[in-house]
Amino acid sequence: MPSSALHIARTGLEAQDQRMRVIANNLANVGTTGYKRDRANFATLAYQDTRVAGQQSSNETTYATGLNLGTGVGIQSTTRIETQGELATTGNALDMALDGDGYFQVQMPGGQLGYTRAGNFTRSAEGQLVTSQGYALQPAISIPEGATSISVAADGTVSAALPGQTEAATLGQITIAAFANPAGLKAVGDNFLTETGASGAAQIGVAGQGGRGNLRQGMLESSNVNVVEELVDMIEAQRAYEINSKMIAAVDEMLRNANQTL
Structure with missing residues (x-):
C-alpha cells in the first residue's frame, strides 16, 4: 500500500508539472497576436478492482459496494479556448x-x-x-x-x-x-x-x-489570455504540487517507521 501511494503521488506531481507548463505557455504568449489560451484536462488512470460490486460475498449474498483502488492521475488533453480576443x-x-x-x-x-x-x-x-x-x-x-x-x-x-x-x-x-x-x-x-x-x-x-x-x-x-485567471490557476497548481510532495514525505515516514519496527 505505501509503495502504491508513492506511485500515485508521483503521477500527481507529473500532472501538475505539465499543467504548469500549459499555464507558463499561456502567460508567455499574453502579448502574441491572435493567441488562444490552452487549458489542461485531467483524467484518472486505470483502477485496480480488488472486489467488484455485485460479486458473491456468501452463498446467499453479494457485495453492495466494490473495492476499487485508483492508480493516479494524468493529463488527458489540452483544450484551446477559442474565445474572441480584444x-x-x-x-x-x-x-x-x-x-x-x-x-x-x-x-x-x-x-x-x-x-x-x-x-x-x-x-x-x-x-x-x-x-x-x-x-x-x-x-x-x-x-x-x-x-x-x-x-x-x-x-x-x-x-x-x-x-x-x-x-x-x-x-x-x-x-x-x-x-x-x-x-x-x-x-x-x-x-x-x-x-x-x-x-x-x-x-x-x-x-x-x-x-x-x-x-x-x-x-x-490580442491574445485571449487573462493574466489574473492564469495566476489563480498557477497558485492552485502550486498548492496541488505541494500536497503531492507532502504525500510522498508522509509515505516515506511510514516506510521508515515500518522498517525500524520490523
Whole structure:
C-alpha cells in the first residue's frame, strides 16, 4: 500500500508539472497576436478492482459496494479556448483582425496550408500580401506598384487607388476558413495551425457569412489570455504540487517507521 501511494503521488506531481507548463505557455504568449489560451484536462488512470460490486460475498449474498483502488492521475488533453480576443487599433492598412469565428489561410513551405488568427500582414517585394515569415496569404492578393489608399471591406474585398484611374480598383477578396471542430486543429508554432482529422476539412467562405467573422482593417486581435485567471490557476497548481510532495514525505515516514519496527 505505501509503495502504491508513492506511485500515485508521483503521477500527481507529473500532472501538475505539465499543467504548469500549459499555464507558463499561456502567460508567455499574453502579448502574441491572435493567441488562444490552452487549458489542461485531467483524467484518472486505470483502477485496480480488488472486489467488484455485485460479486458473491456468501452463498446467499453479494457485495453492495466494490473495492476499487485508483492508480493516479494524468493529463488527458489540452483544450484551446477559442474565445474572441480584444481588437486593438493599429492604423496600419495591412493589419487585419477577424471579428468572430474563422481563420486566415496561409501558404506554408512544402505546399501545406496553415491557418492563423494573426492578421499582421505586410507586402513582399513582388507586392503580394504575406506574413512576417514571408508566407503568402491565400487566395493570393497582389498590390500593384504605386497603389494607394488600400482598403479592405468587412467581407474581405481588397481595393486600392491606382495611378491614372479615378475609381478604386478591386484587387481580390480574402476568404476565411471555418472548421467543424476548431479545437482539433494542430498548433505548429509561429501562430499557425494545421488541419487534422479531428478538426474536419476547411470550409472556405466569405467573411461575415456562414458564421464567419467580419474583417476589420487597421486592427489586430490580442491574445485571449487573462493574466489574473492564469495566476489563480498557477497558485492552485502550486498548492496541488505541494500536497503531492507532502504525500510522498508522509509515505516515506511510514516506510521508515515500518522498517525500524520490523
